[in-house]
Amino acid sequence: xxxxxxxxxxxxxxxxxxxxLTSTGCTTSEKALIVVFFQxxxxxxxxxxxxxxxxxxxxxxxxxxxxxxxxxxxxxxxWKTKRRIGTxxxxxxxxxxxxxxxxxxxxxxGALDSFVAWELEFxxxxxxxxxxxxxxxxxxxxxxxxxxxxxxxxxxxxxxSYFTLLNALAEDGRIDEAEELWTKLLMQxxxxxxRKFFDKMISIYYKRGMQKKIFEIFADxxxxxxxxxxxxxxxxxxxxQELGMQDKYEKLLSKYPPPxxxxxxxxxxxxxxxxxxxxxxxxxxxxxTPPNQLNQEDLExxxxxxxxxxENKDEELETEPDVDVLTKAES
Numbered sequence: 001x002x003x004x005x006x007x008x009x010x011x012x013x014x015x016x017x018x019x020x021l022t023s024t025g026c027t028t029s030e031k032a033l034i035v036v037f038f039q040x041x042x043x044x045x046x047x048x049x050x051x052x053x054x055x056x057x058x059x060x061x062x063x064x065x066x067x068x069x070x071x072x073x074x075x076x077x078x079w080k081t082k083r084r085i086g087t088x089x090x091x092x093x094x095x096x097x098x099x100x101x102x103x104x105x106x107x108x109x110g111a112l113d114s115f116v117a118w119e120l121e122f123x124x125x126x127x128x129x130x131x132x133x134x135x136x137x138x139x140x141x142x143x144x145x146x147x148x149x150x151x152x153x154x155x156x157x158x159x160x161s162y163f164t165l166l167n168a169l170a171e172d173g174r175i176d177e178a179e180e181l182w183t184k185l186l187m188q189x190x191x192x193x194x195r196k197f198f199d200k201m202i203s204i205y206y207k208r209g210m211q212k213k214i215f216e217i218f219a220d221x222x223x224x225x226x227x228x229x230x231x232x233x234x235x236x237x238x239x240x241q242e243l244g245m246q247d248k249y250e251k252l253l254s255k256y257p258p259p260x261x262x263x264x265x266x267x268x269x270x271x272x273x274x275x276x277x278x279x280x281x282x283x284x285x286x287x288x289t290p291p292n293q294l295n296q297e298d299l300e301x302x303x304x305x306x307x308x309x310x311e312n313k314d315e316e317l318e319t320e321p322d323v324d325v326l327t328k329a330e331s
Contacts, residue, residue: 091129098130098142108145122155131164143168159194166197170204178204191224199232206235214239228256 091192094115101107116123134143147165150156162185169178182201185272198221205213218236222230228236233256240249262273 031200044076087123087126087129090123090126091133094126095133097140098134098146103141103145105145105307108142111148112146122153127156129281135168138171140168144172144174159189159197162192163197163200166200170200175204175208176307186220195221195229198226199229200233202235206239210325211239211243230258233258 025184048259069327085266094112097111097115098108101111102193115252131146134146143164147156147161147168151161151165162181166181166185167177169175185197199303200215201217205211205217213288214236221232233252237249240246240252262275264271264273279319
């Protein structure tokens with residue numbers, strides 16, 4: 001019997017009776033009592049579908065509005081943060097916290113550990129941006145500390161991180177540690193070490209007048225088949241001239257001649273620049289000429305040089321016999 005009284009059909013019949021009563025000249029207080037009674041009957045129902053149907057049949061003029069006269073306010077979820085801090089501000093905060101410390105290793109490492117303590121993942125991008133900021137400010141000691149701490153955590157073991165550490169060690173005057181790092185990288189990545197590492201070591205030795213070391217690095221480059229950059233050739237050539245080795249200097253220039261054209265990126269565009277060499281000065285002066293103002297003779301000469309080089313390469317490929325790998329290994 002209780003289930004029948006709570007059924008939607010029974011309540012709907014009640015509501016029809018209430019509608020008949022309200023339509024037959026009731027006062028406003030009586031109408032309000034009838035509506036309250038009807039809402040109470042809705043709340044008593046156990047079926048959600050019945051509640052929705054009965055709410056839809058209730059007149060709009062009798063709906064109860066909250067005290068704020070508007071929809072219920074939605075509060076933010078607990079698991080969503082209101083404010084997210086970007087990597088730039090995090091990197092600035094990291095740099096600021098490091099700068100205030102002394103050069104004691106334990107103190108710096110403790111501050112770095114506390115900075116990343118609440119991070120779910122290691123903030124590699126934040127640390128890299130902080131290292132870039134420290135490099136712009138020439139804080140070499142801090143760069144060495146942060147990079148060694150990052151590598152000790154097993155993070156950021158890339159060639160860029162090692163190059164930053166090598167540069168910082170050289171700028172800080174710790175040549176022994178720089179040479180140790182260079183030897184380790186050369187032994188581990190002999191065939192895949194980028195050319196800029198060789199150029200950096202040549203420039204480090206060139207600034208300090210270590211001529212024998214320069215020749216060793218240059219010999220390693222030729223043995224590994226790495227073509228030296230223009231700056232490396234200039235530094236080695238200057239060392240040959242200082243030692244009075246004019247014949248070796250001429251051989252070096254004949255093997256690695258200075259380029260006639262260079263490509264530079266100016267405002268995001270690739271621009272062809274002609275390298276003009278002055279007779280009085282050893283260093284070449286770079287003069288920018290826009291592509292639309294290039295001389296027609298220079299363009300024709302450049303095209304002829306490219307055609308001759310391609311023809312010579314084709315002739316070498318045609319005339320050169322096939323080399324057997326086994327016979328070459330035996331010899």
